[in-house]
Amino acid sequence: xxxxxxxxxxxxxxxxxxxxxxxxxxxxxxxxxxxxxxxxxxxxxxxxxxxxxxxxxxxxxxxxxxxxxxxxxxxxxxxxxxxxxxxxxxxxxxxxxxxxxxxxxxxxxxxxxxxxxxxxxxxxxxxxxxxxxxxxxxxxxxxxxxxxxxxxxxxxxxxxxxxxxxxxxxxxxxxxxxxxxxxxxxxxxxxxxxxxxxxxxxxxxxxxxxxxxxxxxxxxxxxxxxxxxxxxxxxxxxxxxxxxxxxxxxxxxxxxxxxxxxxxxxxxxxxxxxxxxxxxxxxxxxxxxxxxxxxxxxxxxxxxxxxxxxxxxxxxxxxxxxxxxxxxxxxxxxxxxxxxxxxxxxxxxxxxxxxxxxxxxxxxxxxxxxxxxxxxxxxxxxxxxxxxxxxxxxxxxxxxxxxxxxxxxxxxxxxxxxxxxxxxxxxxxxxxxxxxxxxxxxxxxxxxxxxxxxxxxxxxxxxxxxxxxxxxxxxxxxxxxxxxxxxxxxxxxxxxxxxxxxxxxxxxxxxxxxxxxxxxxxxxxxxxxxxxxxxxxxxxxxxxxxxxxxxxxxxxxxxxxxxxxxxxxxxxxxx
Numbered sequence: 001x002x003x004x005x006x007x008x009x010x011x012x013x014x015x016x017x018x019x020x021x022x023x024x025x026x027x028x029x030x031x032x033x034x035x036x037x038x039x040x041x042x043x044x045x046x047x048x049x050x051x052x053x054x055x056x057x058x059x060x061x062x063x064x065x066x067x068x069x070x071x072x073x074x075x076x077x078x079x080x081x082x083x084x085x086x087x088x089x090x091x092x093x094x095x096x097x098x099x100x101x102x103x104x105x106x107x108x109x110x111x112x113x114x115x116x117x118x119x120x121x122x123x124x125x126x127x128x129x130x131x132x133x134x135x136x137x138x139x140x141x142x143x144x145x146x147x148x149x150x151x152x153x154x155x156x157x158x159x160x161x162x163x164x165x166x167x168x169x170x171x172x173x174x175x176x177x178x179x180x181x182x183x184x185x186x187x188x189x190x191x192x193x194x195x196x197x198x199x200x201x202x203x204x205x206x207x208x209x210x211x212x213x214x215x216x217x218x219x220x221x222x223x224x225x226x227x228x229x230x231x232x233x234x235x236x237x238x239x240x241x242x243x244x245x246x247x248x249x250x251x252x253x254x255x256x257x258x259x260x261x262x263x264x265x266x267x268x269x270x271x272x273x274x275x276x277x278x279x280x281x282x283x284x285x286x287x288x289x290x291x292x293x294x295x296x297x298x299x300x301x302x303x304x305x306x307x308x309x310x311x312x313x314x315x316x317x318x319x320x321x322x323x324x325x326x327x328x329x330x331x332x333x334x335x336x337x338x339x340x341x342x343x344x345x346x347x348x349x350x351x352x353x354x355x356x357x358x359x360x361x362x363x364x365x366x367x368x369x370x371x372x373x374x375x376x377x378x379x380x381x382x383x384x385x386x387x388x389x390x391x392x393x394x395x396x397x398x399x400x401x402x403x404x405x406x407x408x409x410x411x412x413x414x415x416x417x418x419x420x421x422x423x424x425x426x427x428x429x430x431x432x433x434x435x436x437x438x439x440x441x442x443x444x445x446x447x448x449x450x451x452x453x454x455x456x457x458x459x460x461x462x463x464x465x466x467x468x469x470x471x472x473x474x475x476x477x478x479x480x481x482x483x484x485x486x487x488x489x490x491x492x493x494x495x496x497x498x499x500x501x502x503x504x505x506x507x508x509x510x511x512x513x514x515x516x517x518x519x520x521x522x523x524x525x526x527x528x529x530x531x532x533x534x535x536x537x538x539x540x541x542x543x544x545x546x547x548x549x550x551x552x553x554x555x556x557x558x559x560x561x562x563x564x565x566x567x568x569x570x571x572x573x574x575x
Contacts (some may be wrong), residue, residue: 038052090155
């Protein structure tokens, strides 16, 4: 079917080759409109990755065709880079203690969530195609190949949602483990299916055992290459002393070298990158911890490019009514199979309740490996079922790439794991002075004992030390305006002059405040004040300048430490 939107706009972006200025312009357009789409969808509580894909659909093959197929092809290295980064970050989650703790659960759930949908889709597709065509050989061939392909789960869209919502807990850990390994299962299942189908309908084949040997070569060869580069990068990281920019450069250089080697020798770059990250995080965890956070910090633009291009590739105008029926059945069968399989695997291994209940929500996306296998099937069975498989996988990828991230968000939200993967810096950025001083971790209020009058005697102030936690005081005058600050060091110095000191007044020993903050002041701003003014205490005032209390650095440190401990305990309680 002709795309009805194809002629709505002039062909103002047409590339026979990507010249330098055109390339820069194109990257700018994709990043800008993609980021806008992500921001817009995030505003309406939908994962931003859906916004990237929708923008790609609008400007790509299914929409206004601003991105021509030759341009999308020319930008395919972006996909390779993005998938390598995703594999690397997934590998960073596969710590040895996690593999020991969840290893059996990973394997059990992986096998059930991959094999069960393959069986369900194979049976249903076979029955439906036979009812329509009355050709059993054609029906069972299509069912077996589609069943094998449906077992793959796309890591990109899934892990992007986990990163966006800062998730942490047993469900998140399980999802990272599953998406890291189920591509290998999909490749094996496809080999088995294509070996059975080839003698039935014809097609190119090199034999079952030869294919199995090639798959194991690809899997273990990819992991081995990644492991070698991971070992080299670990040695480099140990030699580099706290130079973030240099560590980031070496890390990306090693990762892209690894990816390039895999491209040359036809290995899987995702598995290789995963192996690289896994070796690093286990060989030198303390030295390489910052590497993953640095890489993650600089990946958003790459992800925007990647997902916009994913959407741009999809063409939704090529589906016939019969293929539409098969696509719907494929999605339903795959969803049911993934759900049943993951729940059975989780239940058999006594996985946490959150994994048993909500893992099915996180396994719906399909993309890279599924599309790659459909292209392989299109080549292997070009004269029979190949074109049909290509169209079905293209159509279903369009649908599940849109709904998959939404269900991932629902799953991790229901499991209570959103917002748990945070650092002290994250808490700082989201907290204000009022959260410390008038929140759950209350240290002062509008009648705060840390506020004294300028006519109060030192004897009165000294008495308050035994009853209150604060080590500093703000001083107000008769009109309730801030006039000074007194620290414990001040009091110690004054007390050295003898008993006469107790009769002195606050105004006699106070210092003029050099800086103040408000309840709305953010904690990063407060820490900046602590550092710039070389102080451990800052008076808190309202908009009129009246003192409300005092912000002490030690108390803010305690607040942040307590929040981290609370989040850690919450995660431990889930396991």
